[in-house]
Amino acid sequence: MKKILFLFVVAVWASGASAQAPSADALKALQAKEDTLKNLAKSLIVDSLIAGRMRNDSLFVRTLIRSLQIKNSFYYPFDSVRGIGNVYAPDSTFRIFSWTLSLDDFYSRQRGAIQFRTADGSLKLVPLHDFSEFTERPLDSVRTNATWIGAVYYNIVKTEHNGKPYYTLFGFDDNSVRSNKKWIEVLHFNNQGQPVFGGPFFTFQGDSLKRKPQHRFSIEYKKEASALVNYDSDLKVILVDHLVSETEEDDKPYTFIPDGDYEGFKWDKGKWVYINKVFDQKLEDGQAPVPDPLLDDLGNRNEQKLKTSTEKNKTKKKGN
Numbered sequence: 001m002k003k004i005l006f007l008f009v010v011a012v013w014a015s016g017a018s019a020q021a022p023s024a025d026a027l028k029a030l031q032a033k034e035d036t037l038k039n040l041a042k043s044l045i046v047d048s049l050i051a052g053r054m055r056n057d058s059l060f061v062r063t064l065i066r067s068l069q070i071k072n073s074f075y076y077p078f079d080s081v082r083g084i085g086n087v088y089a090p091d092s093t094f095r096i097f098s099w100t101l102s103l104d105d106f107y108s109r110q111r112g113a114i115q116f117r118t119a120d121g122s123l124k125l126v127p128l129h130d131f132s133e134f135t136e137r138p139l140d141s142v143r144t145n146a147t148w149i150g151a152v153y154y155n156i157v158k159t160e161h162n163g164k165p166y167y168t169l170f171g172f173d174d175n176s177v178r179s180n181k182k183w184i185e186v187l188h189f190n191n192q193g194q195p196v197f198g199g200p201f202f203t204f205q206g207d208s209l210k211r212k213p214q215h216r217f218s219i220e221y222k223k224e225a226s227a228l229v230n231y232d233s234d235l236k237v238i239l240v241d242h243l244v245s246e247t248e249e250d251d252k253p254y255t256f257i258p259d260g261d262y263e264g265f266k267w268d269k270g271k272w273v274y275i276n277k278v279f280d281q282k283l284e285d286g287q288a289p290v291p292d293p294l295l296d297d298l299g300n301r302n303e304q305k306l307k308t309s310t311e312k313n314k315t316k317k318k319g320n
Helices: 002-014 024-046 050-068 302-320
Strands: 085-088 094-104 107-116 125-130 152-161 164-173 179-189 194-195 216-222 231-232 237-245 256-268 271-275
Touching: 024 050, 024 094, 050 085, 050 094, 085 152, 094 152, 152 231, 179 231, 216 237, 216 256
Parallel strands: none
Antiparallel strands: 085 094, 094 107, 107 125, 152 164, 164 179, 179 194, 179 216, 231 237, 237 256, 256 271
16 A cells, blocks of 8 residues: 555656655554545445445545545545545646445435645545536536536546646436436636536537537436446547437437447537547548447448347446
8 A cells, every 4th residue: 555655646746746645644544544434435335225325425424534634645545445436637736536325226416525735735625515406407507516416537637728727527427227327527716716617618510410518518328338438548539429229219318328439529729529420530640440330321220230239238237
């Protein structure tokens, strides 16, 4: 663990941050807290009783806050705490903890907090409150930490426009008993240093559907499916699996599965600009390899490919 912490501190230092490793006593305390957090995080998932999961969630929050109050805790990775999102910004100015509290098969809420790097190693923490259940239009509004659209984040990408940093968050949402969601959210900070989620960052000029700009982007898909939504650093684009209904019911997202094609977004002048087919774009090193989609250029379905894709998704689900 000390070796892992040392390597992380070196990485932070190399990125330009002024890293200070926890003292020996602090490190010992953090390791003890991590053991407790690891057990509580596991119980959040495996406890069969709603009351038990709620109790473990409350204990997890309190233990996490006490852990982060230890000086220079920002540089401690907590990498043995499984099932909890814990991602650092590429410039190491903050990290986000996020997780899911499942109350039953039909209802879950995301929990989260942003920990900021501070010069003296003290704690600066902003809690995130999941407001998803109180809005019917999550795609069209700027939000604060008090009205956050919850997700468990698995990646952060930094971009810039006019000298200002923007952080694009990629998150998973255990949406319902039938479907999952994945979210793309742009975060920046106002003049008071407070987090601002969203804005008209997602534009669709090249889309035949003529969609208006969106403040965030999401896909919803079948529970048993596996869908890609992430940044490709080689292509410098966000890749998003294109989805189709395996039952030809386009009004039922819980029937959606990937069809082998990819949509995407490219950062341009402070916006994520939509790409209808990523692998139709001409790249710097020539034409990219073309995937094997379920639909042809006219939109006709290949039933055998659709069946094969469904079976692959079932296999992936069993292997997780």
